[in-house]
Structure formats: C-alpha cells, structure tokens
Amino acid sequence: MPELPEVETVRRGLQPAMEGAKIVKAEARRKDLRFPFQKDFVARLEGQTVTGLGRRAKYLMADLTSGDVLLMHLGMSGSFRVQNDDGNTTPGQFHHPRSETRTHDHVVFHMSSGAAIVFNDPRRFGYMKVIARNALEDEPLLNGLGPEPLGNEFDAAMLARSCANKKTSLKAALLDQRVVAGLGNIYVCEALYRAHLSPRRLAAKLATKKAEPTDHARHLVNSIHSVLNQAIKAGGSSISDHRQTSGELGYFQHSFQVYDREGEKCQTAGCSGIVRRFTQNGRSTFWCPKCQK
DNA sequence: CCGCGGGCCTGAGAGC
C-alpha cells in the first residue's frame, strides 16, 4: 500500500503523539508480523522516550533515549491510529473498514500522554525492528537504499548516472529502491505519465554516452518531485487501507491520471489516447500508449 | 546483472 507520500503522511500524524512522550507500555500481540519480533522487542521500547520521528524511504524511524531506533514498515496494508486515553479516537473521525473490529491491531504503544498508538495490519507484510543507532549503517533493511526522491542529492544527473548501465525498463528502474527510494507502483506510473515517457523505455536512455542526463531525465525528475509533493499535500492516496492517523482519508487518489484508470480517456490536452494496462515485472502498469513515448 | 514466478497474508469485488 503505502508509498512515500502515505508514509510521510503517517509520520506527520504520529509525530505530535510520539515526540517527547515516553512509551510506558508496549504490546506485541502476536509473535510475528512479516518476521518474528525480536525477543527483546518490548523490553527495548518500554520506558523509552521518543526524541524524534523520521522517515527514510518507506520506513518510519523513531529515535529513543536509549540510543536505539525503532524501524517501522507498513508493508501493503499497515496503518497507525492514535487513540485518546478514553479509548476513542479523535471525535467523529476514525472509521477504518478493516479495523473497526480491531481484529488486526497487532502492536500498541501506550504513551505517557495517555494516548495509545495502534498499528493495524491485516495482511501482515509490515514489520518492526529495534536497532542501535550506531549500527544503522550495518542494517540490512536500510543498506543499499538509493537517494530520497525529495532530497537534495536526487537530481537528473544522479538518476542518469544510476541508470546509465541498466538494461531494465524505466518502470523497473524507478521501482528499484536502490535507484531511488520511496516510489511504488502508483507513483511510478503517475510520474512516467506526467513525463510523457513510456514505462517500457530503456532506463539507460536517460543518460547520454558520457552518462550525462538527457532532457528526459530532467523532465522525469521534475515529474517525480511534483507528483510526490502534491500527494503529500493531499494526505496520500487512500485506496483501501491507507488512513491518516486521525482516521481521515487521503485524497490524492482523485488526482490519479492513469493508475487504476484502464479504459478511460487520456487527460493530456490534445491527446485522444486511452489508458491501458499491462503487466511488467509482475505488477500492473497503467499508461497512455499515445502520449508516453 | 536481469526478468520471471512464487511466496508471504487477508479481504474486496466481480462473475456465476
């Protein structure tokens, strides 16, 4: 489910509930999510104050006073909500279709403020792991992640360089977290559409023979920036699972131009194309064959 | 190094 804009939305929602508050009690209600919980998972959280909540790619990272960092990944269907100490969410807000029964509430952090932070994940592709801050660079989950797409170092020159020797398609290259970290199926489709580039185009063609960026590379980076920024502003995209931590929907799904719009008319001015869908690397690709070249 | 298929899970929606 969640790509960078959804994870960033969750981070912003959790930040006021976590930062500066102590984890009084932590519950892991099953022995595993995607992976088994560490044996000392709960022990390393309880009594710790969260000093900051950051994000790297699709990971949330909570800094703890002990020097540990809590890594959290939402997988496909993970969501967080913040409950007040009366057991209710913020009035009138939380109505999650899959979690009203609370059957998939797998992790709960009881904070010193009285708030409970609840992680719900029906499919359990999400995971959490506590690691020492000074061992971050040795963490396999984070090793090899490429640049943040909204960070300073990600630009056309860098994208061109990392694609120069690739034999893959643009679609596969952008989904590869080693090339750029945080994009997923939706935003790759949308960025390629906005850049008028075919998902089948060879990634290496973003670079000249001297590994300089082409205009296509520049246009693509601009499209990635704008689609991510707009999506963050909209609170992410809610298809079935993603909620803001208040329970409210994100609304960027209304701004999709190709994703899940198979058969609809292309929205590009002057283009008479129809949005098509095909499978690439096992994932659905949505695109307009007429204006994406 | 690459693409592909399968796997991990639950649930929604379509079609019959």
Add this chain to the structure above:
DNA sequence: TGCTCTCAGGCCCGCG
C-alpha cells in the same frame, strides 16, 4: 446468498 477467482500502495528468494 455464497462460492470461486483475481487482484491489491511491498519486498524477498531462487531459478534460468
């Protein structure tokens, strides 16, 4: 109603 089938914002592994 209810069954079966396909598909889903991620990611990993092994195969050829």
